[in-house]
Amino acid sequence: MSERIIELGADLRRAGTAAERGAGTSEREERTLARIALAWLTEPGTRSVCQLVEELGPVAALELLLDGGAPDRKLRATVAARVAGGDPRAVAAEAVRRTERLGARIVTPEDEEWPARLVDLHRLHLTEAQRRVDTETAPPLCFWVRGSWPLAEALDRSVAVVGARAATGYGTHVATELGYGLADRDWTVVSGGAFGIDAAAHRGALNAGGLTVAVLACGVDRPYPMGNAALFERIADTGLLVSEWAPGSDPLRPRFLIRNRVIAAGTVGTVVVEASARSGATQTAHRALAIDRPTMAVPGPVTSAMSVGAHELLRDHPKTRLVTGVAHVLEEVGRIGVDLAPPARGPDRPIDTLDDDAGSVLEAMPRRGTVGVERLAARAGVDVRTAMRKLSLLEELAMVVRRDDGYALARPLRPTADRPAGP
Amino acid sequence: MSERIIELGADLRRAGTAAERGAGTSEREERTLARIALAWLTEPGTRSVCQLVEELGPVAALELLLDGGAPDRKLRATVAARVAGGDPRAVAAEAVRRTERLGARIVTPEDEEWPARLVDLHRLHLTEAQRRVDTETAPPLCFWVRGSWPLAEALDRSVAVVGARAATGYGTHVATELGYGLADRDWTVVSGGAFGIDAAAHRGALNAGGLTVAVLACGVDRPYPMGNAALFERIADTGLLVSEWAPGSDPLRPRFLIRNRVIAAGTVGTVVVEASARSGATQTAHRALAIDRPTMAVPGPVTSAMSVGAHELLRDHPKTRLVTGVAHVLEEVGRIGVDLAPPARGPDRPIDTLDDDAGSVLEAMPRRGTVGVERLAARAGVDVRTAMRKLSLLEELAMVVRRDDGYALARPLRPTADRPAGP
Numbered sequence: 019m020s021e022r023i024i025e026l027g028a029d030l031r032r033a034g035t036a037a038e039r040g041a042g043t044s045e046r047e048e049r050t051l052a053r054i055a056l057a058w059l060t061e062p063g064t065r066s067v068c069q070l071v072e073e074l075g076p077v078a079a080l081e082l083l084l085d086g087g088a089p090d091r092k093l094r095a096t097v098a099a100r101v102a103g104g105d106p107r108a109v110a111a112e113a114v115r116r117t118e119r120l121g122a123r124i125v126t127p128e129d130e131e132w133p134a135r136l137v138d139l140h141r142l143h144l145t146e147a148q149r150r151v152d153t154e155t156a157p158p159l160c161f162w163v164r165g166s167w168p169l170a171e172a173l174d175r176s177v178a179v180v181g182a183r184a185a186t187g188y189g190t191h192v193a194t195e196l197g198y199g200l201a202d203r204d205w206t207v208v209s210g211g212a213f214g215i216d217a218a219a220h221r222g223a224l225n226a227g228g229l230t231v232a233v234l235a236c237g238v239d240r241p242y243p244m245g246n247a248a249l250f251e252r253i254a255d256t257g258l259l260v261s262e263w264a265p266g267s268d269p270l271r272p273r274f275l276i277r278n279r280v281i282a283a284g285t286v287g288t289v290v291v292e293a294s295a296r297s298g299a300t301q302t303a304h305r306a307l308a309i310d311r312p313t314m315a316v317p318g319p320v321t322s323a324m325s326v327g328a329h330e331l332l333r334d335h336p337k338t339r340l341v342t343g344v345a346h347v348l349e350e351v352g353r354i355g356v357d358l359a360p361p362a363r364g365p366d367r368p369i370d371t372l373d374d375d376a377g378s379v380l381e382a383m384p385r386r387g388t389v390g391v392e393r394l395a396a397r398a399g400v401d402v403r404t405a406m407r408k409l410s411l412l413e414e415l416a417m418v419v420r421r422d423d424g425y426a427l428a429r430p431l432r433p434t435a436d437r438p439a440g441p
Numbered sequence: 442m443s444e445r446i447i448e449l450g451a452d453l454r455r456a457g458t459a460a461e462r463g464a465g466t467s468e469r470e471e472r473t474l475a476r477i478a479l480a481w482l483t484e485p486g487t488r489s490v491c492q493l494v495e496e497l498g499p500v501a502a503l504e505l506l507l508d509g510g511a512p513d514r515k516l517r518a519t520v521a522a523r524v525a526g527g528d529p530r531a532v533a534a535e536a537v538r539r540t541e542r543l544g545a546r547i548v549t550p551e552d553e554e555w556p557a558r559l560v561d562l563h564r565l566h567l568t569e570a571q572r573r574v575d576t577e578t579a580p581p582l583c584f585w586v587r588g589s590w591p592l593a594e595a596l597d598r599s600v601a602v603v604g605a606r607a608a609t610g611y612g613t614h615v616a617t618e619l620g621y622g623l624a625d626r627d628w629t630v631v632s633g634g635a636f637g638i639d640a641a642a643h644r645g646a647l648n649a650g651g652l653t654v655a656v657l658a659c660g661v662d663r664p665y666p667m668g669n670a671a672l673f674e675r676i677a678d679t680g681l682l683v684s685e686w687a688p689g690s691d692p693l694r695p696r697f698l699i700r701n702r703v704i705a706a707g708t709v710g711t712v713v714v715e716a717s718a719r720s721g722a723t724q725t726a727h728r729a730l731a732i733d734r735p736t737m738a739v740p741g742p743v744t745s746a747m748s749v750g751a752h753e754l755l756r757d758h759p760k761t762r763l764v765t766g767v768a769h770v771l772e773e774v775g776r777i778g779v780d781l782a783p784p785a786r787g788p789d790r791p792i793d794t795l796d797d798d799a800g801s802v803l804e805a806m807p808r809r810g811t812v813g814v815e816r817l818a819a820r821a822g823v824d825v826r827t828a829m830r831k832l833s834l835l836e837e838l839a840m841v842v843r844r845d846d847g848y849a850l851a852r853p854l855r856p857t858a859d860r861p862a863g864p
Contacts (some may be wrong), residue, residue, distance in 0.1 A: 188742055317740030317752060319611055320765035329740065332755070332763045340755045340763070342743035 050126050052076035053160040054113050054264065055106035059083060059097050062262035063276045066093055068156035076159070080106070113264040120239050120265055122164040127157075130421070131168035138309045139283045158262045158280060164238045165231075165258035171386045172231055172258050176206035177351055178281045178306070180299040181215025181291035186324050189292030192316055193218035194225075196289060199344030201228020204385065205351070206257075208233060208285045210277065215291045215299070217246055220253055230257040233284070235277040236269035237261060278302040287312035287351040289341060293327025300327040307335055312350040314341040372411075375400050379408040380417060388424035473549050475499035476583040477536050477687065478529035482506060482520050485685035486699045489516055491579035499582070503529070536687040543662050543688055545587040550580075553844070554591035561732045562706045581685045581703060587661045588654075588681035594809045595654055595681050599629035600774055601704045601729070603722040604638025604714035609747050612715030615739055616641035617648075619712060622767030624651020627808070628774070629680075631656060631708045633700065638714045638722070640669055643676055653680040656707070658700040659692035660684060701725040710735030710774040712764060716750025723750040730758055735773040737764040795834075798823050802831040803840060811847035 043051070053076045060067045066089050070079040084106065088094040100106070117124055125131055139157040163169055179196050181189060193215045197207045201223035207230040209216040216232070223230035230253055234242070238259040241247035253259055262280065263273065278298060282288055282305035290313075293299035306313040315332050317340055318325030331338040341347050372380065375398075382398035383389065389397075395405035409425055412418040418425050466474070476499045483490045489512050493502040507529065511517040523529070540547055548554055562580040586592055602619050604612060616638045620630045624646035630653040632639040639655070646653035653676055657665070661682040664670035676682055685703065686696065701721060705711055705728035713736075716722035729736040738755050740763055741748030754761040764770050795803065798821075805821035806812065812820075818828035832848055835841040841848050 188744065192743060316743055317748075317755075317763070319742055320615060320739055321611065325740075326765075329763060329765050332740075333769070336759070340740070340752060342749075342752050346756070 046128060049076045049128065050124055050160065051107065051110040051114065052080040053126055054110035054124065055080050056083070057159045057262060058109050058113070058264065059100045059106050060093060061096075061272075061276065062158050063156050063279065064093065065156040066090060068159070071159065109264075116239075116265045117162060120164065122162050122238055122259075122265065125161045125163050125169055126159075131170045133170045133173045133284050135173065135285075136280070136283050138311075139279060141309050142279060142283070142305060144304070144308060155279065157283075160262070162238045162261045162264060163258055164254045164260075165256075167229060167258055168387075169258065169260065172206050172229055173208065173284050174206075174386070175204065175351075176208045176231065176285040177347060178208045178285040178288040178302065179215065179219035179291060180209055180281060180288060180293075180302045181219075182293050182297060182299060182324050182327075183212045183214040183216075184294075184324065185214035185218065185292050186318075186322060188318060188322070189215055189316075189324055190218040193291045194222035196291065196316075196344055196347065197222025197224075197230070198226045198228075200347065201226035201230065203344070203348060204228070205348070206231055208281055210234070210274070210281065210298075211242065211246055211250065213243060213245065217249055219291075220249060220257075224252055224256065227256075232257070232259050233277055233281050234259060234261040234269070235263070235273035237263055237265040237267040239265040240267065240269065242269040274298055275301060279305045282306040282311060283309055285311070287314060287347070289314040289316065289347055290328050290331060291316045292318060292322075292324040293331075294323055295326045295330060297327050300331060303331050303335075303338065307337055312339065313337060314339045314347060314350055316341055375404050376408040376411055379405055380412055383418060383425065383427050385427065388421050388426045390424045394425065469551060472499045472551065473547055473583065474530065474533040474537065475503040476549055477533035477547065478503050479506070480582045480685060481532050481536070481687065482523045482529050483516060484519075484695075484699065485581050486579050486702065487516065488579040489513060491582070494582065532687075539662075539688045540585060543587065545585050545661055545682075545688065548584045548586050548592050549582075554593045556593045556596045556707050558596065558708075559703070559706050561734075562702060564732050565702060565706070565728060567727070567731060578702065580706075583685070585661050585684045585687060586681055587677045587683075588679075590652060590681055591810075592681065592683065595629050595652055596631065596707050597629075597809070598627065598774075599631045599654065599708040600770060601631045601708040601711040601725065602638065602642035602714060603632055603704060603711060603716075603725045604642075605716050605720060605722060605747050605750075606635045606637040606639075607717075607747065608637035608641065608715050609741075609745060611741060611745070612638055612747055613641040616714045617645035619714065619739075619767055619770065620645025620647075620653070621649045621651075623770065624649035624653065626767070626771060627651070628771070629654055631704055633657070633697070633704065633721075634665065634669055634673065636666060636668065640672055642714075643672060643680075647675055647679065650679075655680070655682050656700055656704050657682060657684040657692070658686070658696035660686055660688040660690040662688040663690070663692065665692040697721055698724060702728045705729040705734060706732055708734070710737060710770070712737040712739065712770055713751050713754060714739045715741060715745075715747040716754075717746055718749045718753060720750050723754060726754050726758075726761065730760055735762065736760060737762045737770060737773055739764055798827055799831040799834055802828055803835055806841060806848065806850050808850070811844050811849045813847045817848065 056067055056071065056076060056079060070082060074082065083097050086094060088097055114124065136157045139155065142155045144155060161169065177200050179193055181193060197219035200207050207219050207223035207228065209219045209232060211232045211234050220230045220232060232250065232253050236242050238261045241250050250259060278301050282302050288303055288306040288311060290299045290303050303313050315328035315338050317328060317332065332340055339350055378398040378400060379394060382394055391402055391405050391409065395402045398405060409418060413420060416428050419428050479490055479494065479499060479502060493505060497505065506520050509517060511520055537547065559580045562578065565578045567578060584592065600623050602616055604616060620642035623630050630642050630646035630651065632642045632655060634655045634657050643653045643655060655673065655676050659665050661684045664673050673682060701724050705725050711726055711729040711734060713722045713726050726736050738751035738761050740751060740755065755763055762773055801821040801823060802817065805817055814828050814832065815825055818825045821828060832841060836843060839851050842851050
């Protein structure tokens with residue numbers, strides 16, 4: 019794992035150096051720079067920009083926009099206003115240098131650690147009432163990431179725990195317990211960076227020694243709110259700080275809404291702990307519902323304004339599930355994992371049909387990250403040749419994948435015994 | 442209204458006197474005595490007894506049982522054990538005398554004030570797990586009632602508010618608010634007689650000057666628990682104390698479960714405020730669900746053992762509706778009233794097709810109770826002949842019913858404007 023991160027760092031350094039050189043930049047680096055420039059020019063999440071990038075690629079899409087060829091007048095005006103403030107390519111190159119100085123990295127859809135799940139944002143169609151910002155539905159153009167975990171792996175088994183800034187003692191308690199319980203069962207906690215529920219969920223996960231991801235609405239070098247600065251450092255040390263905005267970017271108000279779609283789409287499911295009526299947390303829940311993610315709400319006293327949002331979700335959106343603790347949450351997100359696995363392969367789960375050696379190899383696979391054949395053979399207690407044969411079989415069954423640096427599970431292994439029992 | 446109550450009292454006195462005389466008892470009085478004897482012999486709610494009564498009538502059913510002809514061995518044993526303790530007919534006659542001394546009355550399905558809604562108990566089929574007492578599904582044989590309101594009218598617009606004895610301050614507060622809010626909007630509150638949620642709901646209704654009904658699992662002369670004695674007196678003064686057991690009967694444990702079906706079936710809908718897991722209140726909710734009554738639960742802190750039952754209902758029974766206050770409750774029970782009205786009569790509500798005079802007559806009808814034609818004509822501002830013609834029309838439209846002492850609404854009038862708006 020650590021080797022891979024060093025490699026990614028080296029890639030990034032190369033990209034940075036290349037950007038500085040101006041000439042000789044690789045095509046891939048050009049595309050990354052174009053994505054950064056596009057995000058700066060148009061704000062992340064703009065659907066028309068996303069479509070242009072898909073049709074033309076980021077480099078040509080950027081050129082088109084800079085030539086005044088934006089498909090609608092509003093976007094042309096946005097681009098023109100931004101261009102008046104600086105050269106987008108220079109801004110992008112500076113963002114890359116700043117990212118490197120920070121020890122952060124830029125992740126794009128071309129990278130292996132890009133979370134595939136975000137593709138579901140293409141299905142995110144919000145009603146007029148739900149959509150308060152134009153630019154809040156398309157998948158991100160790129161991420162800035164601080165922290166060692168590959169982003170996709172960190173989010174693979176992840177649950178969003180979101181809620182009110184002005185949380186009550188009750189809500190803070192519940193969010194901390196959920197964060198702890200999820201991390202304790204090897205699930206990543208994902209939230210924003212706000213006071214209240216967000217911070218409580220992160221703290222719970224950190225207390226369990228687990229993985230937690232803060233998705234920010236500003237640069238990953240901007241501790242906002244300042245009072246959570248120490249928390250962000252702890253998260254960056256053992257988890258991830260993630261943002262669609264370049265280092266130094268301000269936490270502008272609309273960015274929180276734009277950011278919310280990433281929390282909803284980047285995770286397996288979303289839990290609202292406390293939320294006032296029509297709050298940011300209920301917005302996140304609406305986005306999760308709109309793309310059919312398990313969406314959950316923790317009830318509270320009906321006398322508490324901080325539970326109105328959760329109760330509204332439970333009343334108005336029948337697909338929202340009432341959860342009272344981590345067991346209920348795992349029941350929802352765990353079920354999806356299990357449901358997704360077998361359908362294409364008939365009634366028998368392939369794992370049941372494996373011979374003993376293949377089963378041993380599969381069980382010896384690390385839950386996250388990759389492993390070399392020799393190491394795997396030793397862990398599985400089989401010889402290397404057997405390990406290679408069984409790995410071919412498992413690859414054919416789409417249970418493991420071969421990567422540059424070894425083999426990895428195609429998806430986290432969730433044997434039946436690992437699933438929490440119903441309440 | 443008061444005239445009617447005096448008449449009912451006179452009926453009762455006549456029944457009592459007749460029973461004392463032994464001979465010369467009217468057929469109707471015989472049937473009432475037989476029902477009382479059957480309830481004493483077999484406990485209320487026994488389905489096989491209810492079937493015998495429907496097939497043979499109460500008098501022949503009683504004779505059959507006393508002759509050892511009970512359809513199953515268990516019932517024969519129950520009857521034999523009871524008969525060893527006294528003569529059922531003498532017990533019944535004594536119950537009538539005791540009822541009269543109390544100023545209470547006996548209500549049977551032959552009485553106009555019998556709540557028609559209880560017939561739905563024929564559809565109550567509980568699973569083995571839900572049925573903890575054999576005798577808890579059939580409609581009651583008779584009721585003892587203390588208080589002036591005719592039972593059916595009191596229950597016509599009624600909501601059951603049930604919950605834990607060991608309620609928290611939160612639950613007590615919510616139940617009191619619900620009781621007050623329902624009574625304030627002219628809905629009857631129905632509950633048991635326990636401490637905690639039951640008592641809070643009654644107190645809320647009494648504080649609003651509204652109608653509240655306590656359905657007891659012992660005689661209406663038995664203040665159980667003693668600590669609620671003053672509350673029961675207040676309820677008897679302005680509302681109703683109701684029981685399926687004769688005066689003097691003990692509050693035996695199974696009787697609470699038997700009683701719960703009456704709370705569920707006698708009301709338009711049931712709200713669970715606080716309940717521990719598998720409690721009496723959730724039993725009542727299961728009975729309401731089993732006969733398709735609107736069933737509601739008030740959420741609470743997930744950290745409270747007293748909200749586990751409500752949350753379980755909301756999770757495990759999707760038809761249970763989360764409610765946070767009286768507006769949500771009225772939305773559920775109000776909707777049913779409206780839903781039940783139009784279907785048989787096509788897309789137009791008949792009320793929309795009435796001419797002005799018929800509309801005036803309908804609007805002048807009292808919400809509860811009956812009215813004479815002259816009085817109605819005066820209230821509607823039409824002459825008596827017009828009132829009579831329009832009453833015939835309204836009767837034909839099944840909107841009013843003719844009774845011995847005048848005309849009454851077929852069901853409470855709930856014009857659209859009267860329904861509470863959604864939250």
